[in-house]
Amino acid sequence: MSTAQALAPGANNASDLPASPIPIFTTVASFREWRRKAFDEKKTVGFVPTMGALHDGHLSLVKHSLASNDLTVVSIFVNPTQFAPNEDLATYPRTLSLDLELLSAMSYTPDSSSSSSNPSPSGVVRTPSAVFLPSVQEMYPSGVSQSVDAQKGTFVEVKGYGEQMEGKSRPTFFRGVATVVTKLFNAIEPTNAYFGQKDIQQGLLLRRMVRDTLLSHPDPEHLHIMPTARDPTDGLALSSRNVYLTLAERQFAPTLYAALQAARDAWTSGWTKDESVSAAIQLVNNRAQQIVSEVEVKVDYIDMNDAETFEVVHGATTAQSVAGRPVILSGAVWVGRTRLIDNLILGDEAAILG
Numbered sequence: 133m134s135t136a137q138a139l140a141p142g143a144n145n146a147s148d149l150p151a152s153p154i155p156i157f158t159t160v161a162s163f164r165e166w167r168r169k170a171f172d173e174k175k176t177v178g179f180v181p182t183m184g185a186l187h188d189g190h191l192s193l194v195k196h197s198l199a200s201n202d203l204t205v206v207s208i209f210v211n212p213t214q215f216a217p218n219e220d221l222a223t224y225p226r227t228l229s230l231d232l233e234l235l236s237a238m239s240y241t242p243d244s245s246s247s248s249s250n251p252s253p254s255g256v257v258r259t260p261s262a263v264f265l266p267s268v269q270e271m272y273p274s275g276v277s278q279s280v281d282a283q284k285g286t287f288v289e290v291k292g293y294g295e296q297m298e299g300k301s302r303p304t305f306f307r308g309v310a311t312v313v314t315k316l317f318n319a320i321e322p323t324n325a326y327f328g329q330k331d332i333q334q335g336l337l338l339r340r341m342v343r344d345t346l347l348s349h350p351d352p353e354h355l356h357i358m359p360t361a362r363d364p365t366d367g368l369a370l371s372s373r374n375v376y377l378t379l380a381e382r383q384f385a386p387t388l389y390a391a392l393q394a395a396r397d398a399w400t401s402g403w404t405k406d407e408s409v410s411a412a413i414q415l416v417n418n419r420a421q422q423i424v425s426e427v428e429v430k431v432d433y434i435d436m437n438d439a440e441t442f443e444v445v446h447g448a449t450t451a452q453s454v455a456g457r458p459v460i461l462s463g464a465v466w467v468g469r470t471r472l473i474d475n476l477i478l479g480d481e482a483a484i485l486g
């Protein structure tokens with residue numbers, strides 16, 4: 133069954149919602165009333181879009197927003213159109229009560245040396261201001277199907293960009309993301325929006341989308357991509373889908389990051405792209421053979437792409453020959469039924485992050 137309304141029913145009735153000290157808005161109309169007041173009061177609004185199952189990666193984005201905006205809105209919406217019919221929409225982790233608890237426990241008190249662009253007056257504690265929790269029906273008033281062929285209504289595509297990198301393995305993913313984020317931006321009208329480097333192509337593609345569609349809330353300069361939060365013990369990129377990993381798979385999972393680091397070191401020391409990427413793939417495959425327990429590992433891709441065009445970097449290219457142009461070194465590896473992604477920015481990181 134690929135009809136999202138059938139897979140993800142529920143209109144988010146107020147009576148179904150866990151108690152929360154943070155106001156929860158389930159409709160665009162009710163949120164807009166709140167937003168109008170913020171406009172009237174000339175308050176800046178930071179926005180962190182999520183699919184829930186919150187972890188420290190999400191919370192790091194919320195912290196950035198709290199530090200730089202008067203008000204912070206977090207959305208939780210598992211967007212059906214970015215899941216292909218064969219993907220994990222039905223089993224995607226949903227932990228709403230815990231998510232609300234985590235958000236409710238967050239606070240930010242600026243110190244006097246704060247370098248933020250919009251620090252709150254010293255001593256004033258900021259906490260998340262609102263959670264936007266729409267139903268599928270609210271976000272897709274024309275109805276929705278995960279199958280692109282069956283879809284009717286308005287969708288957003290970032291042509292020439294959404295098909296590359298992750299888009300080669302997930303051909304309908306960025307159409308779903310661009311569509312839902314357009315809707316979210318129209319509903320929230322944020323001053324600033326925050327995305328994670330873990331999904332680097334998503335952040336860069338959305339920046340382009342905002343520019344191409346002349347959106348003002350946010351404008352492209354206010355769509356921020358923030359560094360990937362990692363497990364402090366082994367560097368695994370935090371991800372909601374990590375809960376799918378078995379113990380043995382979890383032990384293997386940081387290998388992708390290790391492989392990307394090895395490729396970066398090789399590239400920095402003068403190896404070509406092909407040599408650096410091959411070394412990374414070999415490292416994953418060698419470690420997969422060495423582990424004692426049964427873990428099924430399959431490299432989907434590890435490659436380097438131009439950060440601006442997303443085009444694959446030519447195999448003979450070296451760090452010296454790109455002359456400082458930022459390059460994305462990224463990879464996706466299946467570990468059991470979990471598809472892990474990760475990336476490093478080679479070259480001018482500051483041109484992309486922040």
Ligand SMILES: Nc1ncnc2c1ncn2[C@@H]1O[C@H](COP(=O)(O)OP(=O)(O)OP(=O)(O)O)[C@@H](O)[C@H]1O
Nearest residue numbers: 182183184189327328330331360361370371372373
């Ligand atoms: N480890 C992380 N560090 C920083 N930001 C992150 C991290 N993981 C996710 N994010 C960001 O949080 C936002 C919401 O992501 P999402 O809710 O899909 O979580 P996720 O952990 O990426 O889930 P998934 O397992 O589906 O990839 C996105 O902008 C994403 O890039």
Ligand SMILES: CC(C)(CO)[C@@H](O)C(=O)[O-]
Nearest residue numbers: 181182183211309312331
């Ligand atoms: C940006 C996003 C919330 C759109 O559904 C999602 O792709 C995510 O969580 O990264």
Ligand code: BAL
Nearest residue numbers: 183214215305331334
């Ligand atoms: N964080 C990206 C969401 C997805 O993979 O569907």
